[in-house]
Amino acid sequence: xxxxxxxxxxxxxxxxxxxxxxxxxxxxxxxxxxxxxxxxxxxxxxxxxxxxxxxxxxxxxxxxxxxxxxxxxxxxxxxxxxxxxxxxxxxxxxxxxxxxxxxxxxxxxxxxxxxxxxxxxxxxxxxxxxxxxxxxxxxxxxxxxxxxxxxxxxxxxxxxxxxxxxxxxxxxxxxxxxxxxxxxxxxxxxxxxxxxxxxxxxxxxxxxxxxxxxxxxxxxxxxxxxxxxxxxxxxxxxxxxxxxxxxxxxxxxxxxxxxxxxxxxxxxxxxxxxxxxxxxxxxxxxxxxxxxxxxxxxxxxxxxxxxxxxxxxxxxxxxxxxxxxxxxxxxxxxxxxxxxxxxxxxxxxxxxxxxxxxxxxxxxxxxxxxxxxxxxxxxxxxxxxxxxxxxxxxxxxxxxxxxxxxxxxxxxxxxxxxxxxxxxxxxxxxxxxxxxxxxxxxxxxxxxxxxxxxxxxxxxxxxxxxxxxxxxxxxxxxxxxxx
Numbered sequence: 001x002x003x004x005x006x007x008x009x010x011x012x013x014x015x016x017x018x019x020x021x022x023x024x025x026x027x028x029x030x031x032x033x034x035x036x037x038x039x040x041x042x043x044x045x046x047x048x049x050x051x052x053x054x055x056x057x058x059x060x061x062x063x064x065x066x067x068x069x070x071x072x073x074x075x076x077x078x079x080x081x082x083x084x085x086x087x088x089x090x091x092x093x094x095x096x097x098x099x100x101x102x103x104x105x106x107x108x109x110x111x112x113x114x115x116x117x118x119x120x121x122x123x124x125x126x127x128x129x130x131x132x133x134x135x136x137x138x139x140x141x142x143x144x145x146x147x148x149x150x151x152x153x154x155x156x157x158x159x160x161x162x163x164x165x166x167x168x169x170x171x172x173x174x175x176x177x178x179x180x181x182x183x184x185x186x187x188x189x190x191x192x193x194x195x196x197x198x199x200x201x202x203x204x205x206x207x208x209x210x211x212x213x214x215x216x217x218x219x220x221x222x223x224x225x226x227x228x229x230x231x232x233x234x235x236x237x238x239x240x241x242x243x244x245x246x247x248x249x250x251x252x253x254x255x256x257x258x259x260x261x262x263x264x265x266x267x268x269x270x271x272x273x274x275x276x277x278x279x280x281x282x283x284x285x286x287x288x289x290x291x292x293x294x295x296x297x298x299x300x301x302x303x304x305x306x307x308x309x310x311x312x313x314x315x316x317x318x319x320x321x322x323x324x325x326x327x328x329x330x331x332x333x334x335x336x337x338x339x340x341x342x343x344x345x346x347x348x349x350x351x352x353x354x355x356x357x358x359x360x361x362x363x364x365x366x367x368x369x370x371x372x373x374x375x376x377x378x379x380x381x382x383x384x385x386x387x388x389x390x391x392x393x394x395x396x397x398x399x400x401x402x403x404x405x406x407x408x409x410x411x412x413x414x415x416x417x418x419x420x421x422x423x424x425x426x427x428x429x430x431x432x433x434x435x436x437x438x439x440x441x442x443x444x445x446x447x448x449x450x451x452x453x454x455x456x457x458x459x460x461x462x463x464x465x466x467x468x469x470x471x472x473x474x475x476x477x478x479x480x481x482x483x
Contacts, residue, residue: 056173056174062166076100080097193463306388
């Protein structure tokens with residue numbers, strides 16, 4: 001009976017040795033530099049062609065259009081009007097009124113240039129100008145409400161601050177997009193390394209099976225060892241298929257971020273390789289933490305947005321306080337019969353301090369409930385903003401420190417993992433030597449070898465985790481690591 005079982009095993013060994021197995025890709029191609037797709041290469045492509053990055057640039061452009069619109073309140077304005085009445089052969093009136101108003105930044109004043117020509121039988125005498133008409137040059141100055149700041153200056157100042165807000169928001173979105181892309185890159189890196197290690201393990205298992213098959217045929221090894229070796233091959237083929245799918249999916253995810261200069265999507269080539277990483281990763285220096293904390297305090301996009309909002313509220317508060325003042329507008333014009341620079345006009349009809357129009361406008365709401373209510377609302381928003389600044393500042397600081405701690409922990413774990421792999425390799429080598437001397441079993445070799453592969457995969461996972469934690473550290477500080 002034992003002889004029959006041994007014969008069956010020998011037949012199986014011969015069958016496997018002759019037919020062999022499907023040879024999977026080993027990932028051991030001779031790669032030139034053109035096959036390495038580094039994080040720096042990805043960065044160059046993303047910041048040149050990624051549509052979301054281009055979209056964020058529209059934020060500041062949109063804010064600048066608001067500034068342009070606000071500047072429109074200071075555009076010169078030309079107004080003209082003509083009316084005439086003729087009835088029963090009598091010209092009742094013939095009126096021509098024109099004015100060029102130039103808003104000035106200083107004191108909210110308006111410079112006005114005008115020309116009026118009013119004539120007619122039944123025209124109000126105070127409006128009659130004679131056939132030559134009257135020219136006027138003058139100013140309208142708010143001495144009360146509007147002297148310090150008015151609606152148009154308030155709108156312009158706030159729109160300029162909105163450019164700073166938009167730029168901070170743009171930086172925030174770019175950092176968020178880049179952080180997500182970096183994580184996808186290191187996921188691809190891990191998937192590639194995992195697949196590579198599994199393929200290496202499969203090659204070792206196949207080589208061992210072939211060697212044992214040959215030894216079984218000549219009677220040096222029992223047939224049961226060949227069967228066990230082949231089971232190991234099958235298990236690693238299953239692992240290889242699983243990791244190959246994970247690598248393919250990780251490559252597809254990373255391809256989402258690849259675009260060319262025509263705006264067409266690109267696919268990451270199947271033979272592209274991630275950059276090599278030094279596995280002896282050291283703990284980041286404490287100076288890096290201090291630098292990032294200082295950077296986060298002054299340049300974090302979220303804080304910059306809040307500070308810009310605070311500047312807006314300060315302008316709005318100034319404007320609302322201005323509205324508590326009474327309206328007191330002084331309007332003065334020097335008038336003349338002059339219709340041109342070379343006109344010959346008598347001195348008493350020309351521009352001088354004896355020929356003028358002057359007026360005062362005064363208005364003041366008695367209760368100011370609307371103005372006081374809006375001012376109070378602005379002050380409440382300022383208080384809320386101050387609380388947000390304190391809270392966000394504390395949270396950002398703690399997030400940076402927590403991310404730094406994660407990076408430090410990964411570096412410490414990687415140092416231990418590297419030593420563990422070295423020790424496990426010693427065990428595998430020793431077990432192979434004992435097996436060659438007949439003092440060990442194939443089961444122990446496979447167990448130690450499988451554990452070594454798992455430890456190497458875990459090391460690559462920790463390397464990818466370290467890189468993602470490092471990217472998170474910069475992201476939490478409100479910036480990004482430039483490669």
